Amino acid sequence: MTNKQIRVFSGVQPSGDPQLGNYLGAFRGWVKKQSEKDNFFCVVDLHALTVTPSPEDLKKQTRELAAVLFACGLDPDQSTLFVQSHVSAHAEGCWLLNCVTPIGWLERMTQFKDKSEGKERVSTGLLDYPVLMAGDILLYDADEVPVGEDQKQHVELSRDIAERFNRLYGETFKIPRPVIPEIGGRVMGLNDPNVKMSKSFADIRGHAIRILDTPEEIERSFMRAVTDSSNEIVFSNSPEKAGVNNLLGIYKVITEKSEEEVEKDFASARGYGDLKKAVAEVVIEELRPIKEKYLELMKDVSELDRLLSVGAQQASSIAFLKLDQMKEKMGLILPVSKELI
Numbered sequence: 155m156t157n158k159q160i161r162v163f164s165g166v167q168p169s170g171d172p173q174l175g176n177y178l179g180a181f182r183g184w185v186k187k188q189s190e191k192d193n194f195f196c197v198v199d200l201h202a203l204t205v206t207p208s209p210e211d212l213k214k215q216t217r218e219l220a221a222v223l224f225a226c227g228l229d230p231d232q233s234t235l236f237v238q239s240h241v242s243a244h245a246e247g248c249w250l251l252n253c254v255t256p257i258g259w260l261e262r263m264t265q266f267k268d269k270s271e272g273k274e275r276v277s278t279g280l281l282d283y284p285v286l287m288a289g290d291i292l293l294y295d296a297d298e299v300p301v302g303e304d305q306k307q308h309v310e311l312s313r314d315i316a317e318r319f320n321r322l323y324g325e326t327f328k329i330p331r332p333v334i335p336e337i338g339g340r341v342m343g344l345n346d347p348n349v350k351m352s353k354s355f356a357d358i359r360g361h362a363i364r365i366l367d368t369p370e371e372i373e374r375s376f377m378r379a380v381t382d383s384s385n386e387i388v389f390s391n392s393p394e395k396a397g398v399n400n401l402l403g404i405y406k407v408i409t410e411k412s413e414e415e416v417e418k419d420f421a422s423a424r425g426y427g428d429l430k431k432a433v434a435e436v437v438i439e440e441l442r443p444i445k446e447k448y449l450e451l452m453k454d455v456s457e458l459d460r461l462l463s464v465g466a467q468q469a470s471s472i473a474f475l476k477l478d479q480m481k482e483k484m485g486l487i488l489p490v491s492k493e494l495i
Contacts, residue, residue: 160191163296163330165198165238165287168215169205172222174363174437175341175351177444178407179302183335185227193233194294194469195223200238200245200286204279221458222365225447236465238290243473247289248282250480254319255285264307288312293473295328303340304350306332323483326476341404344379347396366445369438376401376434377427387420387429389413398426401433408436 166172166180184195199216207215216237228235238244260266260281270276291299291312299309309332316327341351345360352362360378367375381397388395389402406416420429451458478488 160297161194161294162191162298162300163194163196163291163294164300165196165201165290166219166223167198167202168212168219169202169207170215171364171366172219173351173365174404174441177226177365177441178341178404179335180300181223181226181228182407183300184223184233188227188229188233191298194296195228195233195235196238196290196469197223197236198238198287198290201283204277204283206277217455217458218452220462221448221451222444224451224458224461225444230461230464234465234468235462236469237462240462240466241469241473243293243470243477244286244289247293247473247477247480248286250477250484251285251289251292251315251319252282253484254322255288255315257281259311259314260284263311265304284308284311285315288315291330292316292327293476294469295472295476296330297328298333299330300333300335302350303334306334319480323480326479326483342396342400344375344397344400347380347400348393363437365441366448367441369442372438372441373431373434376430376437379430381426381429385425387423387426388417398429401429405433405436408440 164180164184166176172181184193187193197216197219199212202212202215220235220237223235224230263284266276266281266283269280287308288311291309292315299312301309309330313329313331316329320326343349343351343361344363360375363372363375379397379401381401382394386395387398387402389399402413402416402420405411405419406413409416411419420432423429423432481488
């Protein structure tokens, strides 16, 4: 199998503002490698419903996230980018997979246990989230699923569901494998370098750099970043140096330099103030063209919606073929004409 025959699927929720951790851990890698493989990227708005966003916020954030992804460099001629709810096969496929997924598999999911802990009521959608994610992946016969460490368990569940369906109904699905980025996969919070930078904590002052922040906001956030009491600017495994490691790691990923080259850049620095300022500068320059392209796209959402419609058509041409295959194997009668439905 050539690289171009390897299919990649990944999704991102339109909840919260996209931030530097998303960019370095996912978006940047998607763009750099999009010419190498057959890529499907999805704005998973159905998943976002599990946290009951306001309808206005969901619509706004879905378009904003899509615009950010295009602005980061996803090319419609090389990658398929679409909105999950625009391809109804995802919701329908989820129901079919629900019927072969033991509930015990869902109850043991770490994220479900974490998010439901202490709550009197939780939605069925929160429990069923991993099955919808499995449908997202399996409908496209994805070979690889780039994810963060926190989503690896869900991809492993997708493998279990695929294998169970194949045993019950015959070979239908490829067995996907999770791929965790080696570089930039774990950008930590500036206010707490022991916590992954996340949209969930983006409202906490000084935690994250938002992709759409102004240069002044970016510099201010980095200058507040937690470091330690020494002034030694080197990579270290010491927990006390976690803040410095995080700053050096961000600098390293963006400049694409080796650790030795990074440390050499700061050999004559006067202290952590110089480090913070230098990291802020490379981040500002990295994000500047993205913000410019984003603002251009958001001036005319009709063009953005057109691009997403093209992506949905491309995704549908694959997803509905797999959905029909699932239905036939499960004993459902396919309609003579879908126009009658």
